Every structure is written in C-alpha cells, then in structure tokens.
Amino acid sequence: MNELKYCKRCLYPSTKPDLWFKNGICGACHAFERRLTYDWENGPSVLRQIISENKINPKYDCIVPVSGGKDSTYQAWKLLKEGYNPLCVTAPTDQLTPLGRQNIENLKKIGCDYVEISVNQSVRQKINRYGFFNVGDIQWPEHLLIYTIPVHAAVLFKIPIIVWGECPQREYGAGKPEDASLKYFDRRVLEEYGSLNGLRVSDLLMIDGVDEKDLYFYEYPSSDLVEEIGVKGLYLDNYFPWNGIANVTIAQSVGFKTYDKPILGTIANYENLDNYVHGIHDYLKYLKFGFSRATDVACNLIRRNLLSRTDAIELVKQNDGVFPAYYMDKTLQEILSIYNISIDEFLAQCDEYTNYDLFVQDSCGELVLRPDGSPTLNGDFNSINF
Structure with a gap:
C-alpha cells in the first residue's frame, strides 16, 4: 500500500508528479517562500530591456498565449498597462464552452489584436480518444497545442518574445528544484513538463485516419526556424508578483466572467x-x-x-x-x-x-465508494512524516 504523505504547509501529496520535498515542505511552498525576497522593483525594467533587445516585428512587442481565462486576461491587461502592444494567440480548447468563447471575445475588447489557430476537429477528436485510452489523458491535444501553437505564431509573425503567465515549476512545484528559477520556456521544458505522458507526436500516426500532414501544429517548429528569430518564452511572474486571486479581480474589472x-x-x-x-x-x-x-x-x-x-x-x-x-x-x-x-x-x-x-478497499479488494460514486481516499491529510 502506498502511504500518502503531505506537505507540512499546504496539501500537496507525495504522489504529485515531479514534486520534490525538503524537510517535509513541498517544492511549491519553497518556491513561494523564495519569491518573498524577489527584487520586484527592477522586474519591469528587466522585462522592458529583454523585449526591446529582441524586437523584430515593427508593430507587435510580444505574443501572449491566451485562453480567455482569468490569468491570460490579466497577462494581456498587464502588458497593455506597461505600454506594450501584444498579439494575443490562442489554440481553442477541446470542447469550448459558451462562457469560454465569451471571455475570449472580451480579450478583443480590452485593446489587443487577436489570432486564433484551430486544428482539424475530426483529427483532434481521434487524438483525444487515443490519448484517453492510451495514456489516460483525454485533453492530450490541448496540453500540447497550448505550447506549440504560440511558437508557430512567433515564427510566422516574426515576434521573438512570448510572454507566458506563471511558471508551473514555480507555482505548482512541478519539476527539479533548479527549475523553480526558470527564466525561459523552450523545447526542453515542453518535452519534460508539457504533459505529454510519454506519448510522442509521431505515435499519433498509428491512429487510423491521421496523416503526417495533420500534425503540423502539434509539432514544435524546427530548431532552425526558432533560432533564426531567437524565440524566447518568458514568464510574467519573473517580473511582476503573481497572485491568482488578484488576477481574477483585475480580469473581472475588464469584463471577464466567472x-x-x-x-x-x-x-x-x-x-x-x-x-x-x-x-x-x-x-x-x-x-x-x-x-x-x-x-x-x-x-x-x-x-x-x-x-x-x-x-x-x-x-x-x-x-x-x-x-x-x-x-x-x-x-x-x-x-x-x-x-x-x-x-x-x-x-x-x-x-x-x-x-x-491510494483508496480504501473492502475485504474483497473492491473500492469503497463515496455517495457520488468516486473512490474513498486512503490516508490522513496530517501524514507528514517524511
């Protein structure tokens, strides 16, 4: 039986993929603690210098990958407030909700140009099904496309700087301790942390009705194209404090709907x-x-x-x-x-x-279910003895 152990400060368990612990405290809590001593005062000027030194497109300063969510709405708003002209780029989700569409449309109202790159839905649904049955991730196409499509847009429009929101390795502790200090998102980060679950794009060719031509946007652009314009993926939380609750408040003030x-x-x-x-x-x-x-x-x-x-x-x-x-x-x-x-x-x-x-079983080895039909977790949230 796997004994679930939990962070002393938060509730992250030892089973969380790529999470590390030190003195019973998880990587996400350690990373948050270090951020309390960040030099936030100089963050905006450092970002301005990077964007200025890497500007190629005469109109746009950077690309902002957006979903229409609270965080991407905040990202777009923040960059506009700092005087930048971002191009918002999105890869629509697997089954976009009406509320999701409404929040995407709101991005266009706050002062940004917006580009949406959609893939063949018939092919995508086949990949969704394949991902669900083969690696247990029905959102596998989305988890890949949200990273690859903004890079394709950077190459296409010759906009080297891509400004992501929070660094997951910092905010959620998902990665090596040294990666909590990541400055740039690149192919290595995608392949190591991009929720690929061991599934390669080339594996998708095994799906009936999926051809190589269908997978263009699923592939990260070639190294030659990326290096030619010097694509750099930055994290906004390296330059400004990041707070999801504050992001909700700001996003709502400019039209985001919950x-x-x-x-x-x-x-x-x-x-x-x-x-x-x-x-x-x-x-x-x-x-x-x-x-x-x-x-x-x-x-x-x-x-x-x-x-x-x-x-x-x-x-x-x-x-x-x-x-x-x-x-x-x-x-x-x-x-x-x-x-x-x-x-x-x-x-x-x-x-x-x-x-x-991880779950309670009866004497016959069957899962003990909660009233909603889900299994009952085995363990105590106060099991923190590492």
Whole structure:
C-alpha cells in the first residue's frame, strides 16, 4: 500500500508528479517562500530591456498565449498597462464552452489584436480518444497545442518574445528544484513538463485516419526556424508578483466572467471555464494520484494566507475527486459522445488507471465508494512524516 504523505504547509501529496520535498515542505511552498525576497522593483525594467533587445516585428512587442481565462486576461491587461502592444494567440480548447468563447471575445475588447489557430476537429477528436485510452489523458491535444501553437505564431509573425503567465515549476512545484528559477520556456521544458505522458507526436500516426500532414501544429517548429528569430518564452511572474486571486479581480474589472454556480470537483468558480472536458481530466488525475483540482486551488490559497490548512482539508475532502457526472451545463454522456466513448467504456478505463493503493478497499479488494460514486481516499491529510 502506498502511504500518502503531505506537505507540512499546504496539501500537496507525495504522489504529485515531479514534486520534490525538503524537510517535509513541498517544492511549491519553497518556491513561494523564495519569491518573498524577489527584487520586484527592477522586474519591469528587466522585462522592458529583454523585449526591446529582441524586437523584430515593427508593430507587435510580444505574443501572449491566451485562453480567455482569468490569468491570460490579466497577462494581456498587464502588458497593455506597461505600454506594450501584444498579439494575443490562442489554440481553442477541446470542447469550448459558451462562457469560454465569451471571455475570449472580451480579450478583443480590452485593446489587443487577436489570432486564433484551430486544428482539424475530426483529427483532434481521434487524438483525444487515443490519448484517453492510451495514456489516460483525454485533453492530450490541448496540453500540447497550448505550447506549440504560440511558437508557430512567433515564427510566422516574426515576434521573438512570448510572454507566458506563471511558471508551473514555480507555482505548482512541478519539476527539479533548479527549475523553480526558470527564466525561459523552450523545447526542453515542453518535452519534460508539457504533459505529454510519454506519448510522442509521431505515435499519433498509428491512429487510423491521421496523416503526417495533420500534425503540423502539434509539432514544435524546427530548431532552425526558432533560432533564426531567437524565440524566447518568458514568464510574467519573473517580473511582476503573481497572485491568482488578484488576477481574477483585475480580469473581472475588464469584463471577464466567472461561472454562476459551484463547479463540480473544485472550490472555485473562476478557472477552467473554457472546456467541458476539464472535469474528466481532473477525475483521472484523482484516480491516478489521489488529489485533483480542489487541492490545487486550496494550496494556492494556503500559501497566500487566504485559507487555513485546517479549513482547506475540510473543503478538499468534500470536493476533490467528485465523479464528473456533469461539467457546467453538460452531462458526462454528452461530453463523451463527441469522442464516441460510452459511459461503460469510460468507467472501465477509469478503473484501468486507478491506483488502488491510494483508496480504501473492502475485504474483497473492491473500492469503497463515496455517495457520488468516486473512490474513498486512503490516508490522513496530517501524514507528514517524511
């Protein structure tokens, strides 16, 4: 049996992929603590120098990858406020929600030019299905395209600087300790941390009806093209303090809309509003690793002293890993039908990816289920003895 151990400060468990611990404290908490001593005063001038030294396109200063979410809305607003002219670039999500579309349209109203690059939906749905059955990630195409399409746009429009939001290796502790100080996003970061789950783009050629010509945007542009214009992916949180709650407030002030009801499986109504498939992804995450979206949100609130660890435990127990019977206004069956996946196939695949050692079992080895149908987590959130 795997014994879940938790960070002394937040609720991240030892099963979180790529997470490291020191003295019982997780990498995300260590990284946040170091940021308290950052020289934020000089951050804006450092960013200005980098953008100035790398400007090629006479009109645009940088590319901002956007989804229409709270953070990308904040990114666009912040760069405009600093006097830059960003080109917003998006790769639409797997099943874009009406609210997601509304928030994307809002980006165009705050003063940005906007480019949307969509891939062949028939091919994408085949890849979604393949990703679900082969690596347990129904959002696999999205997790790749959000990184590759902005780089393609940088090459196409000759805009070397891409300004991402937070560095995941810093904000969520997902990576080597030294990568919490990452300054640039590049091919190495994509391949190591880009949620590829061991699946290569070339593997997609095994899917019936998928040809090499269909995979252009899934591939990272060639090194020659990237180096020719000197593409550099920056993280905005290297130059300005990053706070998701503040981002929500600012984004709402310029037209960003949150959901009007609690979202199943989390404790927030202000993120992951753009894709009906988020609930499935988060549930698989819970089955594999014993934590999910509610934990991610709670940990960020704990670090910023907006939620006590004790209160967070109760909220996470109630909301994390809830069976995704629906997401926003669509049922699970409606969401799965796009990929020709039945409920029975979904349940069988969920069982295939469930780490039984993380959940309570009866005397016959069967999972003990909660009222919503999800497995009961085995362990205590106060198990912090590393």
